[in-house]
Amino acid sequence: MTITITAFERSPDGGRGLARDMRVRWALEEVGRPYEVRLVSFKQMKEPDHLALHPFGQIPTYEEGDLALFETGAIVFHIARHNRGLLPEDDNARARAITWMFAALNTVEPPIVEREQSRYVVGDKPWYGELLPVLEDRVRVRLDQLASRLGDAQWLDGAFSAADLIMVLVLRRLEGSGLLEEYPNLSSYVARGEARPAYKRAFASQLAVANHDRGAEDAERQ
Amino acid sequence: MTITITAFERSPDGGRGLARDMRVRWALEEVGRPYEVRLVSFKQMKEPDHLALHPFGQIPTYEEGDLALFETGAIVFHIARHNRGLLPEDDNARARAITWMFAALNTVEPPIVEREQSRYVVGDKPWYGELLPVLEDRVRVRLDQLASRLGDAQWLDGAFSAADLIMVLVLRRLEGSGLLEEYPNLSSYVARGEARPAYKRAFASQLAVANHDRGAEDAERQ
Numbered sequence: 001m002t003i004t005i006t007a008f009e010r011s012p013d014g015g016r017g018l019a020r021d022m023r024v025r026w027a028l029e030e031v032g033r034p035y036e037v038r039l040v041s042f043k044q045m046k047e048p049d050h051l052a053l054h055p056f057g058q059i060p061t062y063e064e065g066d067l068a069l070f071e072t073g074a075i076v077f078h079i080a081r082h083n084r085g086l087l088p089e090d091d092n093a094r095a096r097a098i099t100w101m102f103a104a105l106n107t108v109e110p111p112i113v114e115r116e117q118s119r120y121v122v123g124d125k126p127w128y129g130e131l132l133p134v135l136e137d138r139v140r141v142r143l144d145q146l147a148s149r150l151g152d153a154q155w156l157d158g159a160f161s162a163a164d165l166i167m168v169l170v171l172r173r174l175e176g177s178g179l180l181e182e183y184p185n186l187s188s189y190v191a192r193g194e195a196r197p198a199y200k201r202a203f204a205s206q207l208a209v210a211n212h213d214r215g216a217e218d219a220e221r222q
Numbered sequence: 223m224t225i226t227i228t229a230f231e232r233s234p235d236g237g238r239g240l241a242r243d244m245r246v247r248w249a250l251e252e253v254g255r256p257y258e259v260r261l262v263s264f265k266q267m268k269e270p271d272h273l274a275l276h277p278f279g280q281i282p283t284y285e286e287g288d289l290a291l292f293e294t295g296a297i298v299f300h301i302a303r304h305n306r307g308l309l310p311e312d313d314n315a316r317a318r319a320i321t322w323m324f325a326a327l328n329t330v331e332p333p334i335v336e337r338e339q340s341r342y343v344v345g346d347k348p349w350y351g352e353l354l355p356v357l358e359d360r361v362r363v364r365l366d367q368l369a370s371r372l373g374d375a376q377w378l379d380g381a382f383s384a385a386d387l388i389m390v391l392v393l394r395r396l397e398g399s400g401l402l403e404e405y406p407n408l409s410s411y412v413a414r415g416e417a418r419p420a421y422k423r424a425f426a427s428q429l430a431v432a433n434h435d436r437g438a439e440d441a442e443r444q
Contacts, residue, residue, distance in 0.1 A: 055371035056329050056364065067314045073324035078317050092289045095300050102295035105324065107278050110332040121356050127349040134343050142278065149277035 001065040002036060003028065005075075006050075007209065008059055009039040015210025016175065017203045021060040023072040023169050024079070025205055027162065029198035031083035039209065073105045076162050086162040093158065100156045100163030108146060109170045111138040116173060139179055147183045154192060168193030223287040224258060225250065227297075228272075229431065230281055231261040237432025238397065239425045243282040245294040245391050246301070247427055249384065251420035253305035261431065295327045298384050308384040315380065322378045322385030330368060331392045333360040338395060361401055369405045376414060390415030 005028075007021035021037075028035050044050055045057045053061040054070040062069040062078070069075050077098070080086035088094050115135040122128055146167075150156065155164045171190050174180040180187055193199055227250075229243035243259075250257050266272055267279045275283040276292040284291040284300070291297050299320070302308035310316050337357040344350055368389075372378065377386045393412050396402040402409055415421055 051367075051370075056325070056367050058329075067317060069317055069321050071321050071324040071328060073328055074317070074321035077320060077324075095289060095291055095296070098299060099291050099293050099296035102293040102299075102327065103278070106293060106295055106327040106331065107280075109328070110335065113332065114336050117360075121360070122353065125349070125352065127347070127352075130347065130349075131344065131353070138339075138343070145273075145278050148273075 003033060004036045004038055004063045006038050006040050006053070006059045006061045007206065009041045009044075011206070011210055015207040017169075017206055018173055018175065019059070019206065020072050022202060022206055023166060024060050024062060024075050025202035026165055026169070026199055027076045027079045027086060029201045030165070030196075031079060031085050033079070033083060037205075037209070073101055073166065076166060077101065080162045086165070088159065088161065096157045097161040097163045100161070101166055104163060104167040104170045108142050108167065109173075111135070111142055112170060112173050115139055115177070136177075136179060139174070140182070143179065143183050143186060147186050150185055150189060152185065155189075160196075164189075164193060168199075225255060226258045226260055226285045228260050228262050228275070228281045228283045229428065231263045231266075233428070233432055237429040239391075239428055240395055240397065241281070241428065242294050244424060244428055245388060246282050246284060246297050247424035248387055248391070248421050249298045249301045249308060251423045252387070252418075253301060253307050255301070255305060259427075259431070295323055295388065298388060299323065302384045308387070310381065310383065318379045319383040319385045322383070323388055326385060326389040326392045330364050330389065331395070333357070333364055334392060334395050337361055337399070358399075358401060361396070362404070365401065365405050365408060369408050372407055372411060374407065377411075382418075386411075386415060390421075 005021060005024050008019055011019045013019055025035075040050055040059060045054075045059065050061075051057055053063070053068050056070070058070070060070075060072065060075065062075040069078060076086070087097050115132070115138070118128070118131060118135055122131065125131075155161065156167060157163070168190050171180055171186060172194075180190065194203075227243060227246050230241055233241045235241055247257075262272055262281060267276075267281065272283075273279055275285070275290050278292070280292070282292075282294065282297065284297040291300060298308070309319050337354070337360070340350070340353060340357055344353065347353075377383065378389060379385070390412050393402055393408060394416075402412065416425075
């Protein structure tokens with residue numbers, strides 16, 4: 001059955017691989033499943049057709065036959081459950097990998113998103129300069145703990161898993177903040193993820209959308 | 223095998239059922255599994271023994287034989303995977319329920335926690351009165367979308383599932399903020415969760431810890 005995912009028609013990051021469809025693209029590349037992409041505009045994301053697929057009006061979504069899913073954690077987990085290579089077979093190791101998937105999304109990502117979004121919602125306030133360091137310290141608390149746990153290990157719990165895939169992309173959201181660079185082992189961990197052939201294919205695919213979009217803009221300007 | 227979870231020795235909420243061990247207690251009560259509770263102090267939570275179980279120094283944790291887990295989403299999912307009654311058997315319905323578990327934890331909970339924590343980290347700043355309404359509006363965006371999707375339904379996707387268990391407890395964190403009361407269907411949804419016998423048993427268990435603690439404090443004061 002054909003797998004169709006949605007992605008931004010014009011990604012706010014211009015193809016730096018920070019949009020959440022990257023998580024699903026990477027997972028599908030790891031397990032070697034082809035997929036189609038339907039691009040949606042910001043306007044379409046808030047319209048009834050898209051809201052029927054994604055009640056919170058975001059991307060990506062995942063459709064396969066009768067099944068429609070949203071939330072990258074759930075989509076990546078669904079892919080991992082139905083294909084080999086993203087979760088260990090041993091039951092306890094699998095439960096621990098799932099634990100790290102939730103940890104990436106519910107413990108590590110929220111303060112990172114909070115810091116990132118603060119610029120959009122209160123970045124123009126005179127007191128933003130006081131708030132930002134507080135939010136950055138909240139990110140550091142989690143990075144300190146994660147760096148301590150990871151230590152010199154290659155991946156979070158033995159072999160590469162769906163949890164590493166999500167954690168690497170969550171950490172990549174710090175790009176440009178300088179925060180990740182304070183943790184050499186976390187920087188190396190992200191670099192290990194980015195070096196995987198499946199990551200590179202996924203990255204190239206999302207970049208092609210951005211480049212195509214820029215090409216179209218250039219053509220319009222002629 | 224005995225299941226042991228950890229919980230706060232002195233819960234900051236004084237037994238109102240808002241601490242995260244409530245999620246695990248409720249799940250275990252729904253499937254009828256007995257469990258033991260090891261209480262940990264704030265000091266112990268940051269010590270090596272506890273950090274070995276929970277790298278982010280929080281509660282609850284879950285131990286069963288050789289298996290040690292953290293993150294409530296993962297623990298509740300593990301319980302649901304090994305016992306009947308918390309996730310549908312049909313594969314697509316199961317994938318949708320898992321989607322809602324991730325949505326509760328990664329989309330609905332973060333702005334709620336952000337609002338809640340802001341008081342502790344910047345509540346003493348002269349500009350806090352300007353920040354709080356912005357954070358409340360971010361919570362409302364999610365509540366609007368959730369209320370639209372839920373409509374008149376009893377539960378998120380057909381029968382009660384682990385996703386409802388988590389979503390109800392995530393929404394309960396808004397207690398005292400007045401925000402939930404703006405959404406009559408979400409308030410009814412939370413009340414339906416709280417009316418379940420398993421919820422009531424879980425609530426009573428965590429309250430007993432708080433009451434015992436208060437009893438001990440009273441005794442100390444005599």
